[in-house]
Amino acid sequence: MSGKKxxxxxxxxxxxxxxxxxxxxxxxxxxxxxxxxxxxxRFTAALAEKEKVKxxxxxxxxxxxxxxxxxxxxxxxxFLFNRYTSTTLHAAYGEVxxxxxxxxxxxxxxxxxKVTYRKTGWMEKRKxxxxxxxxxxxxxxSDFYIETPEATIKVLGTSFNVYSRDGTFSVKCxxxxxxxxxxxxxxxxTLRGREALDIPADNSSxxxxxxxxNQEAATWINGEFYYDDVPLSAVIRELERQFKVxxxxxxxxxxxxYSGYFKNDHLDSALEYVCTPMxxxxxxxxxNHIRIY
Numbered sequence: 001m002s003g004k005k006x007x008x009x010x011x012x013x014x015x016x017x018x019x020x021x022x023x024x025x026x027x028x029x030x031x032x033x034x035x036x037x038x039x040x041x042r043f044t045a046a047l048a049e050k051e052k053v054k055x056x057x058x059x060x061x062x063x064x065x066x067x068x069x070x071x072x073x074x075x076x077x078x079f080l081f082n083r084y085t086s087t088t089l090h091a092a093y094g095e096v097x098x099x100x101x102x103x104x105x106x107x108x109x110x111x112x113x114k115v116t117y118r119k120t121g122w123m124e125k126r127k128x129x130x131x132x133x134x135x136x137x138x139x140x141x142s143d144f145y146i147e148t149p150e151a152t153i154k155v156l157g158t159s160f161n162v163y164s165r166d167g168t169f170s171v172k173c174x175x176x177x178x179x180x181x182x183x184x185x186x187x188x189x190t191l192r193g194r195e196a197l198d199i200p201a202d203n204s205s206x207x208x209x210x211x212x213x214n215q216e217a218a219t220w221i222n223g224e225f226y227y228d229d230v231p232l233s234a235v236i237r238e239l240e241r242q243f244k245v246x247x248x249x250x251x252x253x254x255x256x257x258y259s260g261y262f263k264n265d266h267l268d269s270a271l272e273y274v275c276t277p278m279x280x281x282x283x284x285x286x287x288n289h290i291r292i293y
Contacts, residue, residue, distance in 0.1 A: 089115040094244035108135040111241035133163045135218040150199050154179040161218040167201035174217035226261040243267045249292040
């Protein structure tokens, strides 16, 4: 039989050495006065045996220390990842999704929209970033902030719709009160129920603030999309998001302005609603590809 001990035997010897030291130390503490010499001899002998084991297997201590360090680093990395990594809520093309934030505030995400936030410290600092179109029902609590490339919105407790795509920004307040600060114009406006604010992508007409009147803040939740004198390109992009299709049209066609609406329950009906009033035609070329001309 080889003179080298197996790993299992080494572990056993190491544990025995540790236990001897502990036992000897206990005897040293409990030994009556006057009998300390014998206890001290047992303690020093146990220490010597433990050192002997260390010399026999010098690499084991390094191995266990290295393994412990790796475990600590992994645990710390997981902790930091969970603490500082953002959570993303997403609605894909052709779908509308509903979500709840940690404070029970409710979000409705339109197709191809995204909301990002951090769970850590949420109740103290409620802040989300928006890409696309989202309807908010915010619960009362600490200040609630929404960041988009175009503006920052501060909320105290209300319901409203935010649209932020390709530089175009719009917010429609259904109930309550919100403060909107434009990053481009460096100006702030307070919106109350039934008020809205638009910031066009080209900034040619500046900020537009207006009353909603009978218009709903987020008709898209019911699958209805209304437009008032907007470039047809914006309508085409929404059709693509709602029906998961690809639509091709010339720049001249896309630059024309459209007023009207469509529903997202049937593609052919939606195309008819958009194309017929503008004397345009459409053709399904292959699969989910459509040409408007």
